[in-house]
Amino acid sequence: AQRVTQPEKLLSVFKGAPVELKCNYSYSGSPELFWYVQYSRQRLQLLLRHISRESIKGFTADLNKGETSFHLKKPFAQEEDSAMYYCALRTSGSRLTFGEGTQLTVNP
């Protein structure tokens, strides 16, 4: 069965510092991975997906099949990045498995 693990429930960094949110997955097939963000009192939004290899709001994520990881990175964190971040794995159609989420706080 597929599984997504985000080992850090809480992550706190200072403004301007690099940030990395960890995501590990287990899946026997070919994975498609996503990062979602949920700002306070807002609905969930798609941040990026590994297939598109894009950078959104300065965030990037690389799929490492050898380590079964899809960590989210940003070189210089901003206060507006404070939010809950979810990693998710798509296995078919709209079948999505989410991780438990990481609450990122960027301190001034």
Add this chain to the structure above:
Amino acid sequence: EAQVTQNPRYLITVTGKKLTVTCSQNMNHEYMSWYRQDPGLGLRQIYYSMNVEVTDKGDVPEGYKVSRKEKRNFPLILESPSPNQTSLYFCASSRWTSGSSYEQYFGPGTRLTVT
């Protein structure tokens, strides 16, 4: 404006009283899903649908029913709600477009309390 709407946004009910949470999207998306969000557990998929009359179970389908009679609507039905179904529920719709582009939108959430 592209949007996913859910109603009601807040609901307090009693154990065993059937309820329906509606979800509607205006983007002609094929795929729709329901999730519940619980502290420490993240989002867990309840049911999903790949098109009209095509639905399948997610990770936590017990105690829930869905239907997809029209492309735009995907209601979530709790036939006999129990307190362990107290949660924040999200509906989502999505589609893959040409060139493997992907768009997905979530609804605003429905906070359900079952006493």
